[in-house]
Every structure is written in C-alpha cells, then in structure tokens.
Amino acid sequence: MPVRETELPNVGRKFELDLASGGRLSVVIGHDGTRTLYRQPDGDGDAERVAELTGEEARQFGAILGGAYFQPAESETANVPVGDAxxxxxxxxxxxxxxxxxxxxxxxxxxxxxxxxxxxxxxxxxxxxxxxxxxxxxxxxxxxxxxxxxxxxxxxxxxxxxx
Known part of the structure; x- marks a missing residue:
C-alpha cells in the first residue's frame, strides 16, 4: 500500500493511504506541528475531519498503531501449515x-x-x-x-x- 505525499504550500504536507476496506485516510501535518486526520469513505468523495492531534499525541498514537504496546495475532497473516492445527x-x-x-x-x-x-x-x-x-x-x-x-x-x- 503506497503512501502518497503532497506538498501543501503555506500549510505543510499531506499523506494519503488507500484503505483495504475502501476509502482513504489522510493526515495533514501543518508547519505549526499539528496533525489533522481525514477520512474519505469513498476515494473520490468529500473528506471528513476525524481528529486533530498535537505532535506528542501523534507520536504516542503512532507508536500504538505500530504495535509498540500490543501485538495482535492477526489470523490473516498467521500461516500454520500443519493440517487443521x-x-x-x-x-x-x-x-x-x-x-x-x-x-x-x-x-x-x-x-x-x-x-x-x-x-x-x-x-x-x-x-x-x-x-x-x-x-x-x-x-x-x-x-x-x-x-x-x-x-x-x-x-x-x-x-x-x-x-
């Protein structure tokens, strides 16, 4: 899943990710350090503002998303090649x-x-x-x-x- 990056003059940068479930998730990182999250239910419609995070909040939430606090057993990635085990x-x-x-x-x-x-x-x-x-x-x-x-x-x- 490639992440698209776009320069937003006088604002900051926008990063977009197409979601496997459909739609798109975007984050705008402003020159002032804020991170604003947007969700587009379908890839071409209007984006809905989801949240605005400070830099510290974004780093902490990013660590959570990255698995620093909890590593789930994602069954779609677990490969157990032993019959029905x-x-x-x-x-x-x-x-x-x-x-x-x-x-x-x-x-x-x-x-x-x-x-x-x-x-x-x-x-x-x-x-x-x-x-x-x-x-x-x-x-x-x-x-x-x-x-x-x-x-x-x-x-x-x-x-x-x-x-």
Missing amino acids: RIEWYDVHEDSPLAGSSVGDSEIRTETGATLLAIQRGSDTIANPGPEEVIEPGDVLVTLGTQEEQRNLQARVNKDSDA
Missing part, C-alpha cells in the same frame, strides 16, 4: 491446575495432544520451554494443536472452563 493463547490464572507445575509434570502434550510453543511471562518470552520450566500464575501459554487438542488443553488450563 492452529495457534492459541491461554492465560494461566491462580486457580489453574497447571499453575505451579513444571512443563514436564503438566503432561500437556501427552494429555491433550497440543504442543507448548512458548510461555509469555510479562515482557519475556520463553520459547520452546524445557520440561523443568515452571508454569506460573499470570503466564500465557502459546500452543499449537487441532481444535480438539486445543479444547482439551483449555479444560486443563482452566478448571472451570466450559470446554
């Missing part, structure tokens, strides 16, 4: 039967068929955790498995699960 994330709560047990003792793969790919612990990622790694409350388990395997794992992670 999928990647799932499970929060480990205080009352989870797995909380406090090692990966080996939890027998996740043996009991559910799902594979534990990683443990997200705060800002740290423990990739391919060994059998001695202890699963802690607050961890997020990143797993690979079929729908049935994931259902089985969800039931083990969350004792009150409906799965």
Whole structure:
C-alpha cells in the first residue's frame, strides 16, 4: 500500500493511504506541528475531519498503531501449515491446575495432544520451554494443536472452563 505525499504550500504536507476496506485516510501535518486526520469513505468523495492531534499525541498514537504496546495475532497473516492445527493463547490464572507445575509434570502434550510453543511471562518470552520450566500464575501459554487438542488443553488450563 503506497503512501502518497503532497506538498501543501503555506500549510505543510499531506499523506494519503488507500484503505483495504475502501476509502482513504489522510493526515495533514501543518508547519505549526499539528496533525489533522481525514477520512474519505469513498476515494473520490468529500473528506471528513476525524481528529486533530498535537505532535506528542501523534507520536504516542503512532507508536500504538505500530504495535509498540500490543501485538495482535492477526489470523490473516498467521500461516500454520500443519493440517487443521492452529495457534492459541491461554492465560494461566491462580486457580489453574497447571499453575505451579513444571512443563514436564503438566503432561500437556501427552494429555491433550497440543504442543507448548512458548510461555509469555510479562515482557519475556520463553520459547520452546524445557520440561523443568515452571508454569506460573499470570503466564500465557502459546500452543499449537487441532481444535480438539486445543479444547482439551483449555479444560486443563482452566478448571472451570466450559470446554
């Protein structure tokens, strides 16, 4: 998706992006530092002013849009070439039967068929955790498995699960 840039004499610069969902998003960066966002529902119609941001607001919002605060699992970009397997994330709560047990003792793969790919612990990622790694409350388990395997794992992670 190319971004078009246009010089606006005595105003600043305009940047335009055609959206995959249709329409266009534009931002005018003024010489005074303001950023004004516009949305055109269709590419040729009138633009609607959406918001005006200060430079600091624009930098913070840009960081959010860029993924500095949160990285979603965008299913259209996730490629899992293993039949009908999928990647799932499970929060480990205080009352989870797995909380406090090692990966080996939890027998996740043996009991559910799902594979534990990683443990997200705060800002740290423990990739391919060994059998001695202890699963802690607050961890997020990143797993690979079929729908049935994931259902089985969800039931083990969350004792009150409906799965």
